[in-house]
Amino acid sequence: xxxxxxxxxxxxxxxxxxxxxxxxxxxxxxxxxxxxxxxxxxxxxxxxxxxxxxxxxxxxxxxxxxxxxxxxxxxxxxxxxxxxxxxxxxxxxxxxxxxxxxxxxxxxxxxxxxxxxxxxxxxxxxxxxxxxxxxxxxxxxxxxxxxxxxxxxxxxxxxxxxxxxxxxxxxxxxxxxxxxxxxxxxxxxxxxxxxxxxxxxxxxxxxxxxxxxxxxxxxxxxxxxxxxxxxxxxxxxxxxxxxxxxxxxxxxxxxxxxxxxxxxxxxxxxxxxxxxxxxxxxxxxxxxxxxxxxxxxxxxxxxxxxxxxxxxxxxxxxxxxxxxxxxxxxxxxxxxxxxxxxxxxxxxxxxxxxxxxxxxxxxxxxxxxxxxxxxxxxxxxxxxxxxxxxxxxxxx
Numbered sequence: 001x002x003x004x005x006x007x008x009x010x011x012x013x014x015x016x017x018x019x020x021x022x023x024x025x026x027x028x029x030x031x032x033x034x035x036x037x038x039x040x041x042x043x044x045x046x047x048x049x050x051x052x053x054x055x056x057x058x059x060x061x062x063x064x065x066x067x068x069x070x071x072x073x074x075x076x077x078x079x080x081x082x083x084x085x086x087x088x089x090x091x092x093x094x095x096x097x098x099x100x101x102x103x104x105x106x107x108x109x110x111x112x113x114x115x116x117x118x119x120x121x122x123x124x125x126x127x128x129x130x131x132x133x134x135x136x137x138x139x140x141x142x143x144x145x146x147x148x149x150x151x152x153x154x155x156x157x158x159x160x161x162x163x164x165x166x167x168x169x170x171x172x173x174x175x176x177x178x179x180x181x182x183x184x185x186x187x188x189x190x191x192x193x194x195x196x197x198x199x200x201x202x203x204x205x206x207x208x209x210x211x212x213x214x215x216x217x218x219x220x221x222x223x224x225x226x227x228x229x230x231x232x233x234x235x236x237x238x239x240x241x242x243x244x245x246x247x248x249x250x251x252x253x254x255x256x257x258x259x260x261x262x263x264x265x266x267x268x269x270x271x272x273x274x275x276x277x278x279x280x281x282x283x284x285x286x287x288x289x290x291x292x293x294x295x296x297x298x299x300x301x302x303x304x305x306x307x308x309x310x311x312x313x314x315x316x317x318x319x320x321x322x323x324x325x326x327x328x329x330x331x332x333x334x335x336x337x338x339x340x341x342x343x344x345x346x347x348x349x350x351x352x353x354x355x356x357x358x359x360x361x362x363x364x365x366x367x368x369x370x371x372x373x374x375x376x377x378x379x380x381x382x383x384x385x386x387x388x389x390x391x392x393x394x395x396x
Contacts, residue, residue: 008036008089008099016105019155022201030208035101037151037204038108039089044148048141049079052115055137059122059130067121074114082107105155112159115141116166123170123179131170135182138163139189146193151204156197160190223273224280227294232302233352235292249307251344252352253315254359255283257299257322258337258371267332275334278326286321287314302356315340315374323372337372339363344377 010031011017022034056075060068085107089099115138122134145159164186171179219231227235257279264272276299283293283301290306303318305311318338325333341362343355358377366375 007096008032008039008093009101010035011101011105013102013106016102019105019109019158020152021154022152022205026205027209027212029212030205033208034151034201034204036093038149038155039086039093039099039104040148042086044144045083045086048144048148049083051137051140052111052118053079055133056118059118059133062130063125063127065125067125071114071118071121074117078107078111078114082111105152108149108155109158109162112141112145112162115163119163120166120170123167123174126174131174135167138167142189142193146197147200150197150200153194153197153201157190157194160193164190221280221295224277224295226280226283226301227292229294229296232292232294232296232304236304236352251305251309251311251342252355252359253303253305253311253318253374254341254343254356254363255301255303255318256339256363256367257301258339260299260336263334263336271328271332271334274328275326275336278328278334279322279336282321282326283318286317302359311342311344312374312376315342319372319374339366339371340374341366342374342376 010028011020020031020035020038022031026034053072053075056068056072060072082104085100085104089101089104092099119131119134119138123131125131141163142160145163146156149156149159168183168186171182219227219234221228260272260275263275276295279299279301280293280295283303287293287303287305288309291309292302292304294302294304296302303314305314318340322336322338325335328334341359341364343358343362345355362375362377366373369375
């Protein structure tokens with residue numbers, strides 16, 4: 001994930017969760033993205049705010065009664081608070097801090113209710129100019145509501161109901177039979193726009209799932225489920241925003257399986273693939289939480305340790321654990337070993353390519369020394385051990 005991406009928090013209140021429900025089995029990353037879509041499209045938001053406040057102000061000037069003054073005050077208050085929450089939430093999202101999602105979501109129906117209240121008091125005033133202008137304003141908002149919030153179709157339906165529903169009530173109370181046709185038009189309009197929001201939401205979720213799957217395939221090895229090379233680079237870049245890697249305490253272990261080629265040649269690629277998958281599972285278990293485990297290709301793997309880890313101790317355990325037999329599906333016991341090169345991220349070499357190169361050189365020394373052992377890169381070894389001690393091959 002790009003470190004400049006805005007990330008919005010999911011709602012916590014039951015009402016907000018219900019309003020933002022986008023369907024069953026929606027992955028968390030997609031739900032976060034859908035929430036983020038509600039905070040976008042500022043031109044539509046600004047246009048809606050200016051329109052409703054302007055209409056309320058004009059009609060309040062025309063009818064300076066308590067009902068109209070209440071409408072204007074509510075419009076200004078709700079729109080102002082929504083704008084402040086929106087600006088603060090966008091800023092906090094860029095900083096990866098908690099956003100005011102619950103408040104922002106619940107303010108949206110309140111705004112729809114103020115629009116509906118204005119239409120109601122306008123038609124009850126008996127002024128058909130005011131009624132026409134308020135009805136037109138409420139209807140004009142529906143398109144913006146739908147296309148700005150279709151990431152949450154339930155929210156769209158509730159906002160349209162609250163903004164247009166009072167028009168039906170006002171039409172029935174107006175005493176003008178001609179307006180009763182509104183009671184047929186508005187439910188149809190509500191159904192049509194809500195259906196459009198659900199359809200657009202479905203298309204958006206489908207697209208997001210496809211993009212998520214493509215992104216997963218680009219970052220993960222299909223056979224083992226581990227990170228691939230590109231995924232490893234990306235994971236390291238995103239560990240801490242603004243820094244290449246977490247800090248100078250992380251180490252990289254470069255692993256190459258001993259004896260894998262013979263098993264692959266003797267028993268076939270299917271058994272070889274099964275073995276690689278079993279190795280990946282054991283690597284995850286041994287490496288522990290916080291480590292990045294990747295398959296670079298063939299029988300080569302990489303582990304980037306968290307700062308608190310002890311790389312030599314981990315290498316000892318890996319040599320020991322990977323030397324234990326692996327059981328294939330048919331009960332066949334498969335025995336291999338592992339050679340490991342260790343290198344460390346440092347101020348002199350913070351690029352992954354450089355650390356990989358150091359670890360690869362150390363891995364070559366482990367292979368040359370007899371395999372099934374680990375060797376630390378000389379530069380890291382000098383920094384980690386007393387001066388004068390040379391790196392040496394180490395077996396578990």
